[in-house]
Amino acid sequence: MPSNKTSSETIRAMIRVLPHGQGLPLPAYSSPEAAGADLVAAIDTPVEIAPMQRVLIPAGFCMAIPVGLEAQIRPRSGLALKHGLTVVNAPGTIDSDYRGEVKILLINLGDKAVPIERGMRIAQMVFAPVTRAQWAETLELPQSVRSSGGFGSTGS
Numbered sequence: 001m002p003s004n005k006t007s008s009e010t011i012r013a014m015i016r017v018l019p020h021g022q023g024l025p026l027p028a029y030s031s032p033e034a035a036g037a038d039l040v041a042a043i044d045t046p047v048e049i050a051p052m053q054r055v056l057i058p059a060g061f062c063m064a065i066p067v068g069l070e071a072q073i074r075p076r077s078g079l080a081l082k083h084g085l086t087v088v089n090a091p092g093t094i095d096s097d098y099r100g101e102v103k104i105l106l107i108n109l110g111d112k113a114v115p116i117e118r119g120m121r122i123a124q125m126v127f128a129p130v131t132r133a134q135w136a137e138t139l140e141l142p143q144s145v146r147s148s149g150g151f152g153s154t155g156s
Contacts, residue, residue, distance in 0.1 A: 021060020
């Protein structure tokens with residue numbers, strides 16, 4: 001019987017914990033096969049996010065990731081389901097040449113305020129390869145079945 005097991009690659013990312021991140025866990029995977037590492041709120045006082053309010057929450061660390069990769073900041077599904085809390089620019093991209101603090105831009109799409117406390121898991125970070133385009137300007141594009149059909153053009 002063929003195995004469906006695949007290997008996963010481990011990368012080395014350097015991390016520098018900032019003073020307001022001291023004592024908090026580093027990004028961590030919640031299960032052996034989790035794709036995303038949980039990020040926690042590095043805040044000193046609780047924050048309440050009102051419905052439709054956006055808040056930038058610091059993660060308490062800076063990092064250097066290998067060239068050719070990006071870190072994507074994504075919502076946590078449980079917070080999205082239970083409270084309507086999500087990442088505004090999901091997925092947020094952290095480029096390999098960025099060295100500033102990782103911050104998470106949250107929005108509350110729910111109908112009740114959501115409290116955020118220090119150390120609360122608020123987002124997840126997934127590493128992904130980066131593919132860059134080399135542009136080739138042209139006067140005409142090749143034809144396709146879809147052509148220029150946009151939103152909703154292939155069905156509901």
